[in-house]
Amino acid sequence: xxxxFKENQILFVVPFLVFLSIANVPRLASKEKxxxxxxxxxxxxxxxxxxVAFELYPRLLWSNDIQANSITIYNAAASTKTLKxxxxxxxxxxxxxxxxxxxxxxxxxxxxxxxxxGY
Numbered sequence: 001x002x003x004x005f006k007e008n009q010i011l012f013v014v015p016f017l018v019f020l021s022i023a024n025v026p027r028l029a030s031k032e033k034x035x036x037x038x039x040x041x042x043x044x045x046x047x048x049x050x051x052v053a054f055e056l057y058p059r060l061l062w063s064n065d066i067q068a069n070s071i072t073i074y075n076a077a078a079s080t081k082t083l084k085x086x087x088x089x090x091x092x093x094x095x096x097x098x099x100x101x102x103x104x105x106x107x108x109x110x111x112x113x114x115x116x117x118g119y
Contacts, residue, residue, distance in 0.1 A: 004054050011054060018047045 005011050021044040028037040056062075060076055063069035078086075 004057070014047055014051055014054070018044055018051070021047065 005015075021040045024040050025037050025044070028034075028040065058072045058074065059070045060073060061071040063071075
């Protein structure tokens with residue numbers, strides 16, 4: 001199970017950071033720094049996912065019966081043509097989504113007056 005960590009001992013930094021992050025959350029909560037406690041809780045989750053990724057690499061899904069039936073990053077990868085087509089969609093759609101989000105933000109910006117009958 002710890003084969004990856006035994007081969008690359010520098011990776012033991014990640015579990016150590018998880019430990020420090022978990023230990024820091026109650027300290028921050030007792031000081032009523034809830035924003036920072038949330039950030040360190042999120043960091044803990046992200047680092048735990050990194051540990052899982054280290055252990056699974058290069059497999060994405062394990063096969064119980066036959067090891068060759070496992071889905072790896074190599075047999076799950078998209079073709080180059082598909083990636084180029086998707087890049088076109090992202091190049092056009094990404095800025096459109098950002099402009100629309102900015103438009104909606106500016107449209108509904110400000111405080112709502114509860115004494116009036118509507119916006």
